[in-house]
Amino acid sequence: MSLTVDPVSTPINTEGPVILPRQFAYLTELSPADNSKYIQVRVYRKWTGVKVPGFTPTNFSCILLDKKGSAVQANADLKEKDRFDHDLQINNVYKIQGFGFERTDSWGKTLDNDFTLTFGKYTQIDRLTDTDYPYHYFNFAAFNELNARLEKKNPILTDYIGYVHNVEKVKEYGGATTSRIKLRNIGIRNLNNDVVPFTLWNEDADNFKDDEYAQMKQPVVLVVSSCYLKRYAGQIQLSATSANRYYFNPDVQETSELLAAYNKANASGPHLQVQTERLTSWDQEKTRNRVPLGTLLQIDPKTQQRVLFTQEATVLQIDTGHHWYYQKCDECGGKLTYGYLHGQCHQYETKPNPENRMVITDGTGNALMSCFTPQTDGLIKDVNALLNEVENKDPAITPPAILALQNTRHVFQFQFATPTTKGPPTFILKKIMDNPPTALPAASAGPSSPPVLQSITETDEHYTPPPVTPTVTQDTPADAPATTSYPPELGAKKQLFPPSTSEEHDRSPKKQKNE
């Protein structure tokens, strides 16, 4: 013990610096005032710290894991970056000594540590052959914890895990006169089918290996680490920071959980494979995603948001308990109640534009479908014309022209409505496809109203996330063919996830070709 020198209590009469062998310490045994320890660690992650605006590089950073699974961040001056970048290789294990300590910056914390190691010119690094060290260190947030984290001022950056729900293409924004920014969103879905977008920026957006991902066995579990949480377009977003790294199917317990849940669901019944791209031929489009209503009704709508289905179905009943239209105030946008003055916006009289709305019940599975103008084109005439025809404009009184739809048969294209309450899912009419369009086939090909559903790409009304499907309750062996039959062009594959990205991008973001 006499060889041990505590630098804090060493008498000051020591001649020059005393180089004494340092003692091994686990990371939990380090203290910011103690210079007498060395550590043995795996290099887990490394990155270049940046400063906004401009994202100019500021320092070299890394995260180190010791044998017991503890983690510590270490920083070095930017001028030492090349050396440490070279001497510290990801996943290699090293003995490190001669480091200092600093208080961990509250901004962009990667770990729940009070101090961070500092590396510099006295730092000595020796490679070790023992590699029996942990490969990962995560502190996952659950979906329902994200909001609380978002509210917190300087929370620790967020680690998150789930299935890859969809992979978007790179989008480019801005230009020479502002900032040129590229981004790529990747939806991450948990076991409750909540989807959170993870955003990669610029080079990282480009460098995401689409092709590699597309080749991977589905489903793919994705872990994203050290993400900045923010709200974008009203929904929560995991934004990549410089410290971020992401991992496919990392060997952690949560990955096993997700894969086990997938296999269990997969073993219990057939799954949808849906075609999410609009088909150019009317005949093909008309039969796209002909999934029986009975099947759709057993599906979690959250997994099929914005996917368009078609079905030829009979209108069993008009829901006369539902108002067949409603009026919207042209000033505040609020819903008007028939017979009630909207005096706060229109002092003397109300002249709002009518917007029709009615609910019909349709089809083999008795599904409830809401129909909004103008998607009712081809089913009923213009709502204003209809209103002119009826004597009683009370929206509770369904006109005969609408009641006459009962027992008529049509080809509906529709999507799931935003799930609100418990009970069977409901649908939203998107298009009546009884007859091919007579004119303007291209212009009428897409939905003409703003998106009804919240989704990852809220701004793109043509967006539909790729398909995913939870259990449809049937006792089908895992490798048995799906019992549901689909038109051949759908490919009746029994597959929970599609092999690739398949968004309906008929508009591409503005691209600047001056790189």
Add this chain to the structure above:
DNA sequence: CCCCCCCC
């Protein structure tokens, strides 16, 4: 020391 993580 502060600003401060890129997009609607």
